[in-house]
Amino acid sequence: MSKTRPTNESDAVRIFDAETMQRALRRIAHEIIERNRNLSALVLVGIPARGVELARRLAAVIEAIEKVRVATGVIDVSMHRDDIGTRRALPVVKVSQLPLPLEQRTVVIVDDVLFTGRTCRAAMDAIGSFGRPACIQLAALVDRGHRELPIRPDFVGKNLPTAFAERVRVRLENIDHQPDGVWLLKPEANE
Amino acid sequence: MNSDKGRWTRKDLLGLRELSVEEINLVLETADAFKQVGTREVKKVPALQGKTLINLFIEPSTRTRTSFELAAKRLSADIVNISAAASSLTKGETLKDTARVLEANHADIIVLRHSSAGAPQFLASRIASSVINAGDGAHEHPTQGLLDLYTIREKKGAVAGLHVAIIGDILFSRVARSNIFALLKMGARVTLVGPSTLVPREFEQLGVTVSHNLEDVLPTVDVVNLLRIQHERQRKEYFPGLGEYIRLFGLTKARARLLRPDCLIMHPGPINRGVELDSELADGAQSVILDQVTNGLAVRMAVLYLCGGIATS
Numbered sequence: 001m002s003k004t005r006p007t008n009e010s011d012a013v014r015i016f017d018a019e020t021m022q023r024a025l026r027r028i029a030h031e032i033i034e035r036n037r038n039l040s041a042l043v044l045v046g047i048p049a050r051g052v053e054l055a056r057r058l059a060a061v062i063e064a065i066e067k068v069r070v071a072t073g074v075i076d077v078s079m080h081r082d083d084i085g086t087r088r089a090l091p092v093v094k095v096s097q098l099p100l101p102l103e104q105r106t107v108v109i110v111d112d113v114l115f116t117g118r119t120c121r122a123a124m125d126a127i128g129s130f131g132r133p134a135c136i137q138l139a140a141l142v143d144r145g146h147r148e149l150p151i152r153p154d155f156v157g158k159n160l161p162t163a164f165a166e167r168v169r170v171r172l173e174n175i176d177h178q179p180d181g182v183w184l185l186k187p188e189a190n191e
Numbered sequence: 192m193n194s195d196k197g198r199w200t201r202k203d204l205l206g207l208r209e210l211s212v213e214e215i216n217l218v219l220e221t222a223d224a225f226k227q228v229g230t231r232e233v234k235k236v237p238a239l240q241g242k243t244l245i246n247l248f249i250e251p252s253t254r255t256r257t258s259f260e261l262a263a264k265r266l267s268a269d270i271v272n273i274s275a276a277a278s279s280l281t282k283g284e285t286l287k288d289t290a291r292v293l294e295a296n297h298a299d300i301i302v303l304r305h306s307s308a309g310a311p312q313f314l315a316s317r318i319a320s321s322v323i324n325a326g327d328g329a330h331e332h333p334t335q336g337l338l339d340l341y342t343i344r345e346k347k348g349a350v351a352g353l354h355v356a357i358i359g360d361i362l363f364s365r366v367a368r369s370n371i372f373a374l375l376k377m378g379a380r381v382t383l384v385g386p387s388t389l390v391p392r393e394f395e396q397l398g399v400t401v402s403h404n405l406e407d408v409l410p411t412v413d414v415v416n417l418l419r420i421q422h423e424r425q426r427k428e429y430f431p432g433l434g435e436y437i438r439l440f441g442l443t444k445a446r447a448r449l450l451r452p453d454c455l456i457m458h459p460g461p462i463n464r465g466v467e468l469d470s471e472l473a474d475g476a477q478s479v480i481l482d483q484v485t486n487g488l489a490v491r492m493a494v495l496y497l498c499g500g501i502a503t504s
Contacts, residue, residue, distance in 0.1 A: 076224060078224070078238075079224070079225075079228070079236035079237070079238040079266075079496070080236060080237060080238070084238055084239070084500045085242070085499075085500060085501070085502060086502050087500075087501060087502055088200060088501060088502050089198035089199060089200045089501065090198060090199040090496075090497055090500055090501055091197075091198055092197070092217050092220045092221055093220070093221045093224035093225070093493075093496070094224060095223050095224045095227050096224070096227060097227075125237070126236075128233070129228075129231050129232065129233035129235075129236065130231050130232055130233075131232055
């Protein structure tokens, strides 16, 4: 959300490289399996764009471990955000895709960075317009803190204490055409 | 335009002439997402919750007004309809005064249909509310142009490289103008067909081809968009009579045999069955007229979401 804030590129601290990111995803996959014995009732729902790719990767890891193909989906949160009318430029809204019906299913929302929790709230609202899942859980590659709503993740790749003005940059090869990685960027000193 | 390439930054939609290809694509992609909303269990999203939309229709319209009204309701906006007969404009109030009264009532979005070209532009430059042009005189009808584009893209996969014929009353048609601007920008080829009184050669300056022979054009096109003959507006000198028009420019069943089998038949409605379009063709396999209506809802939701959703202060 803070995409335009200037940052000091030379001070970027690497949090994950491709290997440690994959390791974190494997651990999350194991935890999801442990929590959800009935994998056929599970659906991993990514928030565009990187959450969708992470959900796809988690499903692949779970399939490699358990030989079960877990359903995946896409949930766009743009129409359910609480900051409509406060932004000067709007990005494109993506098409949501969920396996229906959601009743009796457990939905795991997958996002790259968990910050204020407002995106997650919007995602829960959006999911509610498709049906009433039995349970909703939350998986995030990075939890950087600063929650503004009573929301906590069920599965976390890395807990990363940050200052509010800092930025977390996630790059995924299939989306960004750059090697996988996560970096912490400091705000520019004179800002 | 600015560093927000690929993002929407406009509070108003006044016409398609001023939109970039990126902006048109952004509206179409946003409409994809809103079309999907129509298939959900709950067909309403809170995107414009707390916003007030006023349908200010100074010229009569049922389908466009209804489409905007339904779109606004699906976005959770509050909506008021004002028609010409019920408005103080008939008591002599100026358009600007009407709009300022609406603004003082905290209207966030004004959807304006007006018989004078430029009325939405006039309003948009004077008030802070978003203004959406729902048709101004013979100037533009941008949401119709966008829904036609959306329907062509949906049925044909892409717009670039297609050949589109727009047939009928081009001179008086805001639908034709919005279509011409949008189609040319997206890389389609456009041929206008009709009697020389209604399709003057001057249109070629826009980058289109003008033809007065329908049967020459029909075998070469991917889409025919038939415009309504607005006989309520026309004075007699433009063409001798409806019979003459049908004989030369009506899409009859015999003429439709000249079309490619996958050619789309479009019409912005309301149709004069048996005048510009044969009744059976209007309901036939090549007709996408009802898809246009469904897509119009999604496109108008996208436009209201984009223009009404950005910060205006």
